Amino acid sequence: xxxxxQTAEGVLDFEKNELYASPPRKILIVDDEKEIRDLVRETIMxxxxxxxxxxxxxxxYEIIQKITPDLIILDVKMPGSLDGIALxxxxxxxxxxxxxxxxxxxxxxxELVGDSSDYPDALFxxxxxxxxxLDQITGLFSDG
Amino acid sequence: xxxDFEQNIKTWRKKYADPEMRIDELFxxxxxxxxxxxxxxxxxxxxxRVLLEYIKRLDEIPGKDLSHPSGPxxxxxxxxxLRSLIMFSSQAVLLKENSEIFKALEEKxxxxxxxxxxxxxxxxxxxxxxxxYLNMLGFVSHxxxxxxxxxxxxxxxLDENLLGNLNDEQKKAIQIIMRSxxxxxxxxxxxxxxxxxxxxxxxxxxxxxxxxxxxLKPTLEEMQEQFSKKNISVWVDSNQEEVWLYAxxxxxxxxxxxVISNAVKYGEDNGEIHLDFMAIENNLKVRVxxxxxxxxxxxxxxxxxxxxxLDSYDTKVGKGSGLGLYNTKxxxxxxxxxxxxxxxxxxxxxxxxxxxxxxxxxQQSYDNQDLVDSHNH
Numbered sequence: 005x006x007x008x009x010q011t012a013e014g015v016l017d018f019e020k021n022e023l024y025a026s027p028p029r030k031i032l033i034v035d036d037e038k039e040i041r042d043l044v045r046e047t048i049m050x051x052x053x054x055x056x057x058x059x060x061x062x063x064x065y066e067i068i069q070k071i072t073p074d075l076i077i078l079d080v081k082m083p084g085s086l087d088g089i090a091l092x093x094x095x096x097x098x099x100x101x102x103x104x105x106x107x108x109x110x111x112x113x114x115e116l117v118g119d120s121s122d123y124p125d126a127l128f129x130x131x132x133x134x135x136x137x138l139d140q141i142t143g144l145f146s147d148g
Numbered sequence: 149x150x151x152d153f154e155q156n157i158k159t160w161r162k163k164y165a166d167p168e169m170r171i172d173e174l175f176x177x178x179x180x181x182x183x184x185x186x187x188x189x190x191x192x193x194x195x196x197r198v199l200l201e202y203i204k205r206l207d208e209i210p211g212k213d214l215s216h217p218s219g220p221x222x223x224x225x226x227x228x229x230l231r232s233l234i235m236f237s238s239q240a241v242l243l244k245e246n247s248e249i250f251k252a253l254e255e256k257x258x259x260x261x262x263x264x265x266x267x268x269x270x271x272x273x274x275x276x277x278x279x280x281y282l283n284m285l286g287f288v289s290h291x292x293x294x295x296x297x298x299x300x301x302x303x304x305x306l307d308e309n310l311l312g313n314l315n316d317e318q319k320k321a322i323q324i325i326m327r328s329x330x331x332x333x334x335x336x337x338x339x340x341x342x343x344x345x346x347x348x349x350x351x352x353x354x355x356x357x358x359x360x361x362x363x364l365k366p367t368l369e370e371m372q373e374q375f376s377k378k379n380i381s382v383w384v385d386s387n388q389e390e391v392w393l394y395a396x397x398x399x400x401x402x403x404x405x406x407v408i409s410n411a412v413k414y415g416e417d418n419g420e421i422h423l424d425f426m427a428i429e430n431n432l433k434v435r436v437x438x439x440x441x442x443x444x445x446x447x448x449x450x451x452x453x454x455x456x457x458l459d460s461y462d463t464k465v466g467k468g469s470g471l472g473l474y475n476t477k478x479x480x481x482x483x484x485x486x487x488x489x490x491x492x493x494x495x496x497x498x499x500x501x502x503x504x505x506x507x508x509x510x511q512q513s514y515d516n517q518d519l520v521d522s523h524n525h
Binding site: 037039040042043046047050111112115129130131132133134135138 | 293294295296297298300301302304305308310311329330333370373397398
């Protein structure tokens, strides 16, 4: 792993002593439980990503309006008016955000109903394996 | 007997003007406590009136010497009447006694009712307490889940050297943390299931479903990691290509996960799990057998009891919640099925469960009956 530091502008590489030309990919983590956000963040930080965090679906929706993340990792059960499934639907039905991949984290079996274009791009059952999550993310970005 | 009878008539004749006396006499003669009859004024009145009426009628018979009631002027009819009267008097007493007993019973009954009401109240309180306890269990379990998932996740990151390289000692420690966390998460899952079940929050949403595609295959895939961690080989065997049930998908998955987890947990490392299922008459019969030390004969039934942890297992396996199979049994029975355990101590342990097949697909299982029979003997 290279020695890097995160700044508001991007990732600073000490060895190259410069900012990356292209900003790192942004990943939005949405979970009301800090422990899970910590785990997802630490897992993702192994590769260089910019992390955004939200504790509720509603807050996540606000963020998405301003910043377009490259990936959203979303818990199903959250307080507030938007749970993970409702938020996924909202993201997928909006022309502006419908191409953002959504990974859904869940503790209970999720039954996906309705239009398959509203489905999340991947589903992880808690306890999930951080390595699987990381593999999926790497796979997602190397394909694209 | 006859002498007594005549004597009585004489006495009644003499004393009929005084009903109180007459009755006292009658009862004394028949060893009946007058106290009893006196306590029932209405009965006393009735008896009195009948007796008086009858003796008056005897008086109206002309030329009758009432001082000799056995004489010829008394017809057999009269004598029968008097006998009936005496019978009546004893019946009256019996009635009275019965009424006393009845009264006592009523008192006892109202006491019992009071006690029952008290018990009912106590029961309500206990139920409320149980609800509170289950709420708390659900709450605590839910709160414990996320930190544990986090612990397990970080342990896995460490184990995979993703946060730097670990030496062998550290690796060993991390693997113990991982195993314990998994056990705890499993336990919590069972507690959550229980709190839902017992609060009636576990709603059944039954629909026709294909057991193999919807339940069995996804569950086995999900559990692949558990098998490989203990290097357990899994054998699936059946004569059926399609099995249809009318069941709740989520709950049936819980059943299968619990039964197979149990087989993994108590099965030996590098052992085997055999899962076979067949349609027999109107039922699907699933057997999950694991090699390993099994359970002693008198403990086999206990595996389905709430909070049971069999003594025959040491702590090396890790303690379970003692709820997995209890919940499983509950779900199976809710689906109209049956579940039981079999074991040969020191060799194998097996859970067998049976669920009713979906009716419209029954024909198919009958078609395969030959196969089932030959498979079964």
